[in-house]
Amino acid sequence: MKNILDRNQNKANEIRNLLILKKILMVNIISSPGAGKTTLLERTCDALGAKFRIGVIEGDITTDRDAQRLKKYNIPIVVINTEGGCHLDSNSISKVLDCFDLDNLDVLFVENVGNLICPSQFDLGETFKLAIVSTTEGDDKPGKYPMLFREAIAVLLNKIDLIPYTNFNFESFNSDLIKINSQIPLFQISCTRGDGLTDWYKWIADQIIFSQL
Amino acid sequence: MKNILDRNQNKANEIRNLLILKKILMVNIISSPGAGKTTLLERTCDALGAKFRIGVIEGDITTDRDAQRLKKYNIPIVVINTEGGCHLDSNSISKVLDCFDLDNLDVLFVENVGNLICPSQFDLGETFKLAIVSTTEGDDKPGKYPMLFREAIAVLLNKIDLIPYTNFNFESFNSDLIKINSQIPLFQISCTRGDGLTDWYKWIADQIIFSQL
Numbered sequence: 001m002k003n004i005l006d007r008n009q010n011k012a013n014e015i016r017n018l019l020i021l022k023k024i025l026m027v028n029i030i031s032s033p034g035a036g037k038t039t040l041l042e043r044t045c046d047a048l049g050a051k052f053r054i055g056v057i058e059g060d061i062t063t064d065r066d067a068q069r070l071k072k073y074n075i076p077i078v079v080i081n082t083e084g085g086c087h088l089d090s091n092s093i094s095k096v097l098d099c100f101d102l103d104n105l106d107v108l109f110v111e112n113v114g115n116l117i118c119p120s121q122f123d124l125g126e127t128f129k130l131a132i133v134s135t136t137e138g139d140d141k142p143g144k145y146p147m148l149f150r151e152a153i154a155v156l157l158n159k160i161d162l163i164p165y166t167n168f169n170f171e172s173f174n175s176d177l178i179k180i181n182s183q184i185p186l187f188q189i190s191c192t193r194g195d196g197l198t199d200w201y202k203w204i205a206d207q208i209i210f211s212q213l
Numbered sequence: 214m215k216n217i218l219d220r221n222q223n224k225a226n227e228i229r230n231l232l233i234l235k236k237i238l239m240v241n242i243i244s245s246p247g248a249g250k251t252t253l254l255e256r257t258c259d260a261l262g263a264k265f266r267i268g269v270i271e272g273d274i275t276t277d278r279d280a281q282r283l284k285k286y287n288i289p290i291v292v293i294n295t296e297g298g299c300h301l302d303s304n305s306i307s308k309v310l311d312c313f314d315l316d317n318l319d320v321l322f323v324e325n326v327g328n329l330i331c332p333s334q335f336d337l338g339e340t341f342k343l344a345i346v347s348t349t350e351g352d353d354k355p356g357k358y359p360m361l362f363r364e365a366i367a368v369l370l371n372k373i374d375l376i377p378y379t380n381f382n383f384e385s386f387n388s389d390l391i392k393i394n395s396q397i398p399l400f401q402i403s404c405t406r407g408d409g410l411t412d413w414y415k416w417i418a419d420q421i422i423f424s425q426l
Binding site: 117121138143147 | 245246247248273274275276278297299326327328329330331334347349350351353354356357358359360372374375378379380405
């Protein structure tokens with residue numbers, strides 16, 4: 001395991017250096033299955049597609065369904081099928097970077113395989129990891145799956161429109177989260193209804209601009 | 214990886230033989246984080262605790278929160294903390310079986326770590342795997358994460374009470390599912406509201422009784 005992680009880290013460092021050189025922000029998006037990664041990308045392409053040059057790497061076990069949902073934005077998208085693998089690694093990212101015109105890209109979103117555990121252990125060379133968790137998964141997720149919430153630079157709490165129909169307790173969720181990562185920015189959003197997304201767009205736009213300095 | 218799986222399989226075979234000898238049904242419950250595994254166990258203990266001798270193994274990365282929720286049933290519960298590990302394996306199950314009085318047990322529920330991918334690849338010596346998926350994860354989960362739905366002997370579709378508030382399409386879900394596993398029993402349930410649970414209780418009771426023949 002240590003050898004695997006060491007090899008992964010070396011390749012991740014190469015990727016990170018290349019992206020800094022090309023002034024590209026790379027965001028490694030991690031969540032459970034169905035927390036809303038693809039819907040967030042749809043919304044973000046809608047809102048920021050005219051302002052920034054967006055590319056997407058879709059990590060998917062066996063299909064290209066998420067990539068199909070993003071085709072309408074006419075942006076470069078590459079699918080990595082892990083064929084049963086539970087996370088992306090830096091080697092697979094490295095192999096597909098050539099498919100992008102890195103001189104004409106501002107941000108590269110990587111939608112990792114839907115898994116709250118394994119992806120948090122593998123550096124892809126990203127600028128940062130982003131955690132998405134949905135209210136319908138319950139308020140105990142940061143406490144029970146702390147690794148991702150320790151690694152991520154921001155958390156999106158999605159599906160807040162469904163809180164009235166669940167027993168989700170925000171105070172309990174937030175109390176666990178700040179124990180793990182006390183200063184982490186938290187965006188409370190609904191990707192289907194639109195709540196809270198303006199703050200997210202502003203924040204991610206700032207990150208993209210910061211990468212270009 | 215092949216060596217790991219071979220060693221896991223050997224130990225799983227030992228466990229399976231022991232459980233057949235002791236006439237115990239062992240159910241390996243697998244789902245995404247927050248799909249409702251623990252709530253299903255609470256409901257099932259409520260409904261069947263007087264009729265059958267139930268034991269539980271709680272797979273949890275770092276906490277004992279799910280086990281705490283089940284303490285009120287006064288049943289034997291053992292927690293396995295995987296310390297970051299993304300699934301249980303047969304070796305960890307084997308080590309804790311001694312904590313149970315196997316001569317006074319009808320059914321052993323194993324709540325695996327919340328993960329739709331890795332747990333489906335590891336035989337724990339269970340009688341069968343049970344898949345839980347919740348409507349709020351979206352209707353595309355069997356298509357996107359086929360391994361579990363191929364391995365499981367039954368599927369529980371939980372949180373059907375939330376369908377009116379989502380874009381979940383049952384026909385699309387079911388069409389994917391039967392392509393992967395055409396004869397698999399499907400229970401449409403709501404663990405919070407109680408829908409569909411009577412059929413589940415009857416089915417699982419039949420499985421327990423069958424193990425005792």
